Amino acid sequence: MGGATRPVVLDAMGxxxxxxxxxxxxxxxxxxxxxPVLLVGRADDVRRELRRHGGAGEVEVVxxxxxxxxxxxxxxxxxxxxxxxxVGCALARREGGxxxxxxxxxxxxxxxxxxxxxxxxxxxxxxxxxxxTLTGSTVLVDxxxxxxxxxxxLAQFALLGAAYARSVLGxxxxxxxxxxxGAEPGKGNRLAREAAGLLPGMPVRFHGNxxxxxxxxxxxxxxxxxxxxxxxxxxxxxxCVRTTLDMVAxxxxxxxxRLAEVARLYTADTHGGxxxxxxxxxxxxxxxxxRSAALARAxxxxxxxxxxxxxxxxxxxxxxxxxx
Amino acid sequence: MGGATRPVVLDAMGxxxxxxxxxxxxxxxxxxxxxPVLLVGRADDVRRELRRHGGAGEVEVVxxxxxxxxxxxxxxxxxxxxxxxxVGCALARREGGxxxxxxxxxxxxxxxxxxxxxxxxxxxxxxxxxxxTLTGSTVLVDxxxxxxxxxxxLAQFALLGAAYARSVLGxxxxxxxxxxxGAEPGKGNRLAREAAGLLPGMPVRFHGNxxxxxxxxxxxxxxxxxxxxxxxxxxxxxxCVRTTLDMVAxxxxxxxxRLAEVARLYTADTHGGxxxxxxxxxxxxxxxxxRSAALARAxxxxxxxxxxxxxxxxxxxxxxxxxx
Numbered sequence: 001m002g003g004a005t006r007p008v009v010l011d012a013m014g015x016x017x018x019x020x021x022x023x024x025x026x027x028x029x030x031x032x033x034x035x036p037v038l039l040v041g042r043a044d045d046v047r048r049e050l051r052r053h054g055g056a057g058e059v060e061v062v063x064x065x066x067x068x069x070x071x072x073x074x075x076x077x078x079x080x081x082x083x084x085x086x087v088g089c090a091l092a093r094r095e096g097g098x099x100x101x102x103x104x105x106x107x108x109x110x111x112x113x114x115x116x117x118x119x120x121x122x123x124x125x126x127x128x129x130x131x132x133t134l135t136g137s138t139v140l141v142d143x144x145x146x147x148x149x150x151x152x153x154l155a156q157f158a159l160l161g162a163a164y165a166r167s168v169l170g171x172x173x174x175x176x177x178x179x180x181x182g183a184e185p186g187k188g189n190r191l192a193r194e195a196a197g198l199l200p201g202m203p204v205r206f207h208g209n210x211x212x213x214x215x216x217x218x219x220x221x222x223x224x225x226x227x228x229x230x231x232x233x234x235x236x237x238x239x240c241v242r243t244t245l246d247m248v249a250x251x252x253x254x255x256x257x258r259l260a261e262v263a264r265l266y267t268a269d270t271h272g273g274x275x276x277x278x279x280x281x282x283x284x285x286x287x288x289x290x291r292s293a294a295l296a297r298a299x300x301x302x303x304x305x306x307x308x309x310x311x312x313x314x315x316x317x318x319x320x321x322x323x324x
Numbered sequence: 325m326g327g328a329t330r331p332v333v334l335d336a337m338g339x340x341x342x343x344x345x346x347x348x349x350x351x352x353x354x355x356x357x358x359x360p361v362l363l364v365g366r367a368d369d370v371r372r373e374l375r376r377h378g379g380a381g382e383v384e385v386v387x388x389x390x391x392x393x394x395x396x397x398x399x400x401x402x403x404x405x406x407x408x409x410x411v412g413c414a415l416a417r418r419e420g421g422x423x424x425x426x427x428x429x430x431x432x433x434x435x436x437x438x439x440x441x442x443x444x445x446x447x448x449x450x451x452x453x454x455x456x457t458l459t460g461s462t463v464l465v466d467x468x469x470x471x472x473x474x475x476x477x478l479a480q481f482a483l484l485g486a487a488y489a490r491s492v493l494g495x496x497x498x499x500x501x502x503x504x505x506g507a508e509p510g511k512g513n514r515l516a517r518e519a520a521g522l523l524p525g526m527p528v529r530f531h532g533n534x535x536x537x538x539x540x541x542x543x544x545x546x547x548x549x550x551x552x553x554x555x556x557x558x559x560x561x562x563x564c565v566r567t568t569l570d571m572v573a574x575x576x577x578x579x580x581x582r583l584a585e586v587a588r589l590y591t592a593d594t595h596g597g598x599x600x601x602x603x604x605x606x607x608x609x610x611x612x613x614x615r616s617a618a619l620a621r622a623x624x625x626x627x628x629x630x631x632x633x634x635x636x637x638x639x640x641x642x643x644x645x646x647x648x
Contacts, residue, residue, distance in 0.1 A: 071508055134567050144505055147513040181468055181555040184395055189471040189552040212556040213563025228513040229553050231505040232536040236557055239537025240564035243458050247583035248572060259571035
């Protein structure tokens with residue numbers, strides 16, 4: 001490690017499968033994509049897996065004794081200072097690198113915020129996912145970072161999401177839609193209605209409200225919503241696509257064309273994870289059920305995002321509010 | 325009309341297409357299913373359409389001069405006392421019949437609540453939709469009736485939804501899940517966490533939290549959520565299924581098996597609309613874009629629901645709170 005390329009710190013103990021999947025992921029990211037990965041976790045377990053894959057000494061290992069269980073709440077997770085999550089975040093900060101974990105989203109978010117800190121002016125971090133759509137990709141933000149944001153936070157998520165879309169979709173001036181339950185600004189719950197009042201004043205190309213069917217249709221480049229609705233929608237879309245593909249398979253049909261491509265993109269094994277936006281470092285959160293291919297992809301995405309060094313969007317409505 | 329069978333009152337002016345679709349719908353419901361339909365709206369327009377379909381005198385017409393535009397907010401809609409919505413609701417109450425409209429959901433909900441009133445103990449009405457799943461059907465409640473409910477209202481939606489599932493799915497003891505962003509009761513936004521604390525004490529078979537992918541998977545018989553999230557999820561699922569089916573078609577594949585069945589069920593033309601639960605009368609809200617086949621189906625569903633005369637679930641946490 002060291003030198004020109006910033007490392008990707010991978011939480012070796014995160015996710016449902018731990019080192020059995022994280023170790024081959026680190027090796028694949030390194031061997032196939034030249035990403036310098038640092039594995040953080042129980043050194044004995046990690047080194048055993050490295051040997052099993054013929055990769056002893058190939059990837060650096062940093063010991064961390066503690067493990068954050070998948071069911072642990074955020075605050076409790078951050079209190080375990082010896083965990084692979086907290087040690088990994090601290091290491092990523094020190095090395096100027098990116099951090100990747102398939103641990104519990106809530107725990108990763110809390111630990112990353114505590115350890116890396118928010119960028120200046122950022123009220124709350126948000127999770128962004130680039131979803132494959134019928135025609136391209138749409139960034140969904142927030143996909144689960146902040147379950148109960150204020151309207152001001154939602155307005156800022158629009159800025160963070162637009163910056164992310166410029167970086168990962170290469171869209172020079174991404175369109176931004178607010179997820180609601182009707183096209184008119186007056187439609188929605190209190191939060192959406194208030195955010196609809198703020199968004200036209202933000203320095204983004206605001207399209208107006210979009211609805212549930214617009215997400216996968218790719219109506220806009222960025223769909224903004226609260227972390228509760230966003231997480232439900234993300235899992236709902238994944239479930240719908242998988243269910244429909246199961247029915248396609250049950251009907252004895254082999255997917256082809258865009259269907260085959262979407263089938264491949266919605267397989268957890270090629271999914272790149274969600275990016276945690278608004279922190280002073282790059283953090284990618286993988287699915288808890290991720291296998292090595294998905295985690296290797298997350299490491300590659302984290303490396304690219306870290307290198308892009310996306311500028312901080314000016315919040316405009318910054319305050320020193322507490323972090324969840 | 326009159327006699328043994330209670331009529332279905334159809335808002336002739338509701339929806340994007342008005343009498344051009346509502347009139348043939350009324351004729352189809354009457355001719356093919358023996359449903360006694362009353363058409364409420366501008367009598368001249370309605371009778372002209374009836375003649376055009378060779379059905380002059382076949383379906384009773386009640387004149388109402390006003391029309392509620394699709395974009396109108398609830399309170400403004402209820403103020404137009406001469407509208408087909410308000411006249412239709414009043415007529416349904418007087419005749420002990422059901423009411424069907426493809427008008428703006430917010431306007432139909434407000435007018436129906438004002439006109440029919442809530443059943444005793446019901447805090448707020450909720451929209452229920454029976455969604456076709458991989459294996460059968462799942463009731464989603466609230467699909468857009470109350471955008472900002474309290475935890476107590478969500479707990480009551482569970483009772484209303486379970487009663488509806490008994491009636492339309494024929495499930496004797498339906499399982500009920502709370503839509504959230506993690507399986508543990510501590511996961512979710514404030515509303516979901518508080519509702520998760522109330523639901524184990526309600527007289528329903530509470531399964532616990534479910535997530536976005538569980539809706540179409542049919543994990544539980546009833547999925548309970550707030551009207552904002554529910555409406556986003558409903559439109560999201562409809563969009564996902566349609567998008568995937570488009571990709572199936574683009575790939576030159578003819579759907580078969582369960583896929584063909586789901587394709588048929590998710591076509592707006594066979595969709596039966598959403599039932600508004602918790603009122604002293606049966607109300608079915610159709611899609612604004614509904615064509616005559618979908619509206620005819622909504623009339624049949626409304627007739628069946630009205631005849632079932634589902635008993636009121638005991639609220640337990642009743643109060644005289646105001647209605648949105």
